[in-house]
Amino acid sequence: MRFKKLDLNLLVALDTLLIEQSITRGAEKLNMSPSALSNSLSRLREYFQDDLLTQIGRKMVITPLGENLKVQVRNALNNIESTILVQPSFNAQATDRIFSFFCSDYTQTVLVPHALEIVGKEKSSARFQFLAQVDNPHAQLEQGKADLLIIPSDFMSTEHPSEVLYEEEFVCVVWAHSQIAQGELSIEKYAEAGHVLMRPAGIKKDFFETIFAQKYGIKRRLIATTFSFASLPALVIGSENIATIHARLAKKMAKVWPLKILPLPFAVPPMQQCMQWHQYRNNDEGLIWLRNTLKQAAINMDNE
Incomplete structure (x- = not known):
């Protein structure tokens, strides 16, 4: 043609x-x-x-x-x-679609299991592919490699529609038998401690480092970096180090590891976790079903 x-x-x-x-x-x-x-x-x-x-x-x-x-x-x-x-109608029980997500291992740990539980109860035949984090997630939408992004609002594109799924607080986790776990965690103790953090590829400073430098003048003493949020709690075991992580993830990991959860010694605004899709796919019935599933999963997540 x-x-x-x-x-x-x-x-x-x-x-x-x-x-x-x-x-x-x-x-x-x-x-x-x-x-x-x-x-x-x-x-x-x-x-x-x-x-x-x-x-x-x-x-x-x-x-x-x-x-x-x-x-x-x-x-x-x-x-x-x-x-x-794209077929005008979508049948979750008869579809052969594979939905591709860009999301962190944190999201896969706290939110996705609830979404898959819903999908299983619906007896849906949809399949899912979770993509590794990249420096520019919006390129995944533009190139058609991802159907959906699940990312913090600070990293969303203004070119495509989005919706807030939930808000997340941040806390500190330390080894339960460490000295730093005893008593209150002050700003001074926080600044003096060693820190482990997750740093995405290609990003020199994360969200917290920017806040510390600009608002509190704190420069964290970096001990180790990793590509995985879920591994951070394990990396403080047996040490006097601190990991600053999502509250929901901390609660899950404290059930597995000997950890103590401490509040941050300063105020940090909650993170808005959002989903974003391509502007041309607003009326995609499969994506509408998927977005509704994720919204219900976010509700179920806090009722477990």
């Missing part, structure tokens, strides 16, 4: 090439030969009068026009998918 002399089949090839920046990987993803995809790239270059991707050393680099087209092409394909390809 052609639109203004452009073969619309080439849009899928262009989208894949701009994401993968490799003819070999793009061909594998599209299940076609590298020579066929290379031919598609030649036709795209002719149509747009631009290289779109250029070979520099061993890498293919996107040209300025290619960068401008990247989001537009992905949005166009998302729009087609949401309005034409």
Whole structure:
């Protein structure tokens, strides 16, 4: 099919090439030969009068026009998918859809089990894929790699709709038999202690470090960093270190590890945990079902 002399089949090839920046990987993803995809790239270059991707050393680099087209092409394909390809009705008991989430291991620990319990009781045939954290989660929506993001409000995009699921407080966890577990945790004791923290890849300072530096002038003495929220409580066992974590996660882990939960010695606003989806998928009945399931899971989470 052609639109203004452009073969619309080439849009899928262009989208894949701009994401993968490799003819070999793009061909594998599209299940076609590298020579066929290379031919598609030649036709795209002719149509747009631009290289779109250029070979520099061993890498293919996107040209300025290619960068401008990247989001537009992905949005166009998302729009087609949401309005034409997605079935207008959704049957949770008969669906073969796989929903992809971007969310932290904290969310998978405190919220997701309640969502899967609901799905199980409904006898839904939907399946779920939880994606590893990345530096720019919104690219997962733009590229169609994720159906939904579950992230704090501070990290949400203003380009797509969102909804608050619940609020979360923060606390400190320490080894129950440590000296720091005795008595009140003051700001001075907090500042002098060693700290373990979760730091996402590519982020030099987390939410708390910014607050400490700007509002309290506290510079935490860093002992260890990890990629996992759920591992933080275990990392204080046998030491005088502190982990500052989500209150719900702390309560779960205190049932497993010899931990003592202490209130933060200063006021920190609660975190709003939100879900966000692509603007073109507002009317996707499958996503509406999923969002409602997560909202009910958030209610059940605090009734356990």
